[in-house]
Amino acid sequence: MIMAQLSTRDRVLAVAGDLFYSQGIRNVGIDAVCKEAGVTKPTLYHHFGSKDGLVAAYLEDRNESIFVNLKNAADQTDGPVSAKIAALFERLAKVSPRPSWKGCPLLRGAAEFANDVDHPARKISSAHKKRVESWLTELLAEHGVTAANVLARQLTVLLDGAVMHVFLHGDPSYARSSGMAARTLVEAALKEKPA
Amino acid sequence: MIMAQLSTRDRVLAVAGDLFYSQGIRNVGIDAVCKEAGVTKPTLYHHFGSKDGLVAAYLEDRNESIFVNLKNAADQTDGPVSAKIAALFERLAKVSPRPSWKGCPLLRGAAEFANDVDHPARKISSAHKKRVESWLTELLAEHGVTAANVLARQLTVLLDGAVMHVFLHGDPSYARSSGMAARTLVEAALKEKPA
DNA sequence: GTCTATATGCCGATAGAC
DNA sequence: GTCTATCGGCATATAGAC
Numbered sequence: 001m002i003m004a005q006l007s008t009r010d011r012v013l014a015v016a017g018d019l020f021y022s023q024g025i026r027n028v029g030i031d032a033v034c035k036e037a038g039v040t041k042p043t044l045y046h047h048f049g050s051k052d053g054l055v056a057a058y059l060e061d062r063n064e065s066i067f068v069n070l071k072n073a074a075d076q077t078d079g080p081v082s083a084k085i086a087a088l089f090e091r092l093a094k095v096s097p098r099p100s101w102k103g104c105p106l107l108r109g110a111a112e113f114a115n116d117v118d119h120p121a122r123k124i125s126s127a128h129k130k131r132v133e134s135w136l137t138e139l140l141a142e143h144g145v146t147a148a149n150v151l152a153r154q155l156t157v158l159l160d161g162a163v164m165h166v167f168l169h170g171d172p173s174y175a176r177s178s179g180m181a182a183r184t185l186v187e188a189a190l191k192e193k194p195a
Numbered sequence: 196m197i198m199a200q201l202s203t204r205d206r207v208l209a210v211a212g213d214l215f216y217s218q219g220i221r222n223v224g225i226d227a228v229c230k231e232a233g234v235t236k237p238t239l240y241h242h243f244g245s246k247d248g249l250v251a252a253y254l255e256d257r258n259e260s261i262f263v264n265l266k267n268a269a270d271q272t273d274g275p276v277s278a279k280i281a282a283l284f285e286r287l288a289k290v291s292p293r294p295s296w297k298g299c300p301l302l303r304g305a306a307e308f309a310n311d312v313d314h315p316a317r318k319i320s321s322a323h324k325k326r327v328e329s330w331l332t333e334l335l336a337e338h339g340v341t342a343a344n345v346l347a348r349q350l351t352v353l354l355d356g357a358v359m360h361v362f363l364h365g366d367p368s369y370a371r372s373s374g375m376a377a378r379t380l381v382e383a384a385l386k387e388k389p390a
Numbered sequence: 391g392t393c394t395a396t397a398t399g400c401c402g403a404t405a406g407a408c
Numbered sequence: 409g410t411c412t413a414t415c416g417g418c419a420t421a422t423a424g425a426c
Contacts, residue, residue, distance in 0.1 A: 040393060042394090043391065043393080047391090
């Protein structure tokens, strides 16, 4: 990561993001973030207010980048909707073998704060998944799927299940198996009432 | 929980399980477990060796009870395989609204220790999901599904995706939507080569 | 906006007695 | 098998100077 040109705030956020994602949010202390970013604690607290504030900024950042990546994967795939959907799973299969890949930061964040429904991590994670679901609903509807909202839910659930299992077993083949299931679901929905 | 008749070890384990599940493993200290169980730290360490040892015992315990519950849900449902599979999702919809329900302890445990592939929590969680997958493979094969192993993977992934999303949004309807998808997948597999 | 220095409390784990 | 007492370390957060 080239950070020389970043503002202090952005540099701290970038470092925190790396550490939170690779080590787990609750497993990373403010001290470690400060040390790695080359700032002192009062500076960090000046910009983010609290650790929860820093966590929220981190997850909002991932929310945005992941959403953009998903959209790009679909947009850059030609062919029927089923191919666009399959591309999301193919992207998972392609990205997950990287040593730094450790699952979905939003899902993991929500799991780490299971004790507190009102924690920012929970709210941001839920909103992110709803956002993906809404986007998929639009995409499917545009391509003539009736009851697009139901199928969008099913595919979002399937995709996150795939993420969890690829992570759990360290095996990207779960992404491809799940991608085949996604294809089946899309095609079954199209048969109900063809476009 | 009635614990008067339990051995010290089992009482500590029961208390630790409640706390780990409701508060998150990393968020619960040894002190809290000891206080709640009415023992001192050396006693806990005598029985479990370390916090990781206690965590492993907790997750092994949940592995067993969850697996039994899933099997029971399928066994107690009559009709075609698709109905037995749908029953797993129906069980999720039924159980998840309880205030104490906070998702899958194995998935959450794995997420909490994302930084360490060799942590007992990771191994136990992975083994548990493989166990469910193997059981489903058998169940599907017995009912005439060809390529039962592929379908078992897809259904396991879908089920855990449903668990995560029901948890994330606090909305059991994700279980029913996913159950419908599971039905579709099973029926599509049976059409490939009917029993 | 960034620093030095520190408050305050909880963490996992253990020595040694009985 | 269970206790009292305690170790050393790290957690989040802040007071006050510049």
